[in-house]
Amino acid sequence: MADTETPLLSVRGVTVRFGGIVALDGVTFDVARGHVCGLIGPNGAGKTTLFNCLSRLYSYQSGDIQFEGRSITSMPTHDIARLGMGRTFQNLAMFRSLPVRDNIMIGAHCRSSAGFLASALRLPRVGAEERRLRERADEIMEYLDLTRVADRPAGDLPFGTQKRVEMGRALAADPKLLLLDEPAAGLNHEELKDLERLILDVQHKRGVTVLLVEHHMSLVMSVSDHIVALSFGKKIAEGTPAHIQQHPDVIAAYLGSEEQEAAHG
Numbered sequence: 001m002a003d004t005e006t007p008l009l010s011v012r013g014v015t016v017r018f019g020g021i022v023a024l025d026g027v028t029f030d031v032a033r034g035h036v037c038g039l040i041g042p043n044g045a046g047k048t049t050l051f052n053c054l055s056r057l058y059s060y061q062s063g064d065i066q067f068e069g070r071s072i073t074s075m076p077t078h079d080i081a082r083l084g085m086g087r088t089f090q091n092l093a094m095f096r097s098l099p100v101r102d103n104i105m106i107g108a109h110c111r112s113s114a115g116f117l118a119s120a121l122r123l124p125r126v127g128a129e130e131r132r133l134r135e136r137a138d139e140i141m142e143y144l145d146l147t148r149v150a151d152r153p154a155g156d157l158p159f160g161t162q163k164r165v166e167m168g169r170a171l172a173a174d175p176k177l178l179l180l181d182e183p184a185a186g187l188n189h190e191e192l193k194d195l196e197r198l199i200l201d202v203q204h205k206r207g208v209t210v211l212l213v214e215h216h217m218s219l220v221m222s223v224s225d226h227i228v229a230l231s232f233g234k235k236i237a238e239g240t241p242a243h244i245q246q247h248p249d250v251i252a253a254y255l256g257s258e259e260q261e262a263a264h265g
């Protein structure tokens with residue numbers, strides 16, 4: 001049975017420096033199992049850097065990250081991929097010339113039991129595995145209303161549909177934690193409403209915990225159970241959407257960044 005006491009994700013004092021820039025400065029917060037946690041902050045606050053630490057694209061100079069109570073800090077990257085963290089990327093990371101179905105099957109493959117070597121050698125168990133991946137992809141495509149574009153190259157589709165393919169790739173691996181990096185960017189009003197419904201559905205019906213980096217405040221406020229606010233690499237506040245909306249440091253951080261943009265733009 002899942003341990004409901006231990007946070008699914010625990011970030012403890014994580015610090016990342018790039019030369020003289022401190023991108024994350026001792027950031028600490030937890031993501032409770034079953035929650036949607038919003039991660040907000042003005043441009044350059046360190047949100048993407050934090051995501052990159054979670055998927056270990058970046059290493060951190062100090063601190064620790066635990067997933068289901070286990071430290072991932074010195075875990076090999078291929079083990080992290082199997083832990084159950086799915087991710088979407090700000091600049092869509094799919095194979096543009098491959099059909100939607102293949103993109104989603106590749107997403108499912110990262111947690112499949114037939115290893116890379118078995119697949120490369122096309123051992124008999126791979127046939128059964130491929131069927132399972134295909135069924136999984138079909139189920140995900142139906143869920144995301146992508147069935148009618150299953151055979152189209154992903155890169156030929158409208159932007160909003162490509163974003164659903166990106167989500168499908170991440171969901172196909174059946175993640176416990178879904179990391180969404182600015183899923184609302186570039187979406188129209190109707191697509192935004194669909195995204196909002198989808199995030200809540202993924203949380204409630206699929207039991208997936210979500211960590212959401214997003215600039216679109218009304219989306220973050222409406223779907224998040226808990227919000228963590230960063231500014232210049234530091235956590236400045238955390239709490240419920242109502243608490244964050246009125247927090248003086250959060251308001252000041254956003255006003256400050258608008259003033260900076262006005263001065264430079």
Ligand code: ATP
Pocket residue numbers: 018021022023041042043044045046047048049050
């Ligand atoms: P945005 O909302 O604009 O995506 P963000 O909150 O995701 O911003 P990050 O991209 O994490 O912010 O950047 C935090 C700081 O770290 C910035 O000052 C950025 O320039 C710097 N930074 C991020 N990645 C690198 C890198 N690979 N090399 C050098 N500096 C980096």
